[in-house]
Amino acid sequence: MGYPKDLLSSRSIIKHGLYALIAPEGLVNNVIPGFENCTISVLGSPKLGASFVDYVVTMHKGGKNSEGFCGQENVESFVYVLGGKVKATAAGKEYILEESGYLYCPPGTKMYLENFVEEDSRLFLYKQKYRPLEGRKPWAISGHANNIEFRDYDDMHNVHIKDLLPTDLDFDMNFHILSFDPAASHPFIETHVQEHGAYLLSGEGMYNLDNEWIPVKKGDYIFMGPYVHQAAYAVGREPLAYVYSKDCNRDPEL
Known part of the structure; x- marks a missing residue:
């Protein structure tokens, strides 16, 4: 970014527990274990007052998560492709997701992600604790919006x-x-x-x-x-x- 060229300012507004507007200009990179050649920013999280965690992920050339995302028995996950193309793998099944593509993984299922193009791919990524209901069980779902x-x-x-x-x-x-x-x-x-x-x-x-x-x-x-x-x-x-x-x-x- 280099030295600032004007007064420091931001459109972002943070009201913990109530609401937040987070503009992309102020995002910083968060190191998340398992992600390689990726730029990741944590958006919503319990520290903000949310019951879930949202991320925006830029997968650069060769970007991937070879260790898998989530996978805990009580945590579900979801990814939506904002741009580019990724290969997602869950429970041994592969999904090729282009822009508007998405994948939901039920609790106990790890999601593996890999950039499938030379250029950057961008993702909106989510995780949340699942609230079980007797006699009910979610399943993996993939599609394109x-x-x-x-x-x-x-x-x-x-x-x-x-x-x-x-x-x-x-x-x-x-x-x-x-x-x-x-x-x-x-x-x-x-x-x-x-x-x-x-x-x-x-x-x-x-x-x-x-x-x-x-x-x-x-x-x-x-x-x-x-x-x-x-x-x-x-x-x-x-x-x-x-x-x-x-x-x-x-x-x-x-």
């Missing part, structure tokens, strides 16, 4: 959503992509028990977080804690879209 049709969100023709995982009680979380046409918005400001970790895939907008309107754009990361007000307006010339996690299908614990 671009092959899934959008449906209208809350009966609005200019806001669209797609589910990346089954809406099934076997799963205690899901990943979705939400997309707003220019000038579209949520139908109301949401307040709910679920928390989210969201990576902005395209566009620009204004996001309401804890009743503060904050400008956001492609490449930003947003953490939304439980019961924090949240809603978005899309601005600009292209859709505002983001991929995000949501805890679901479980009764809150006492």
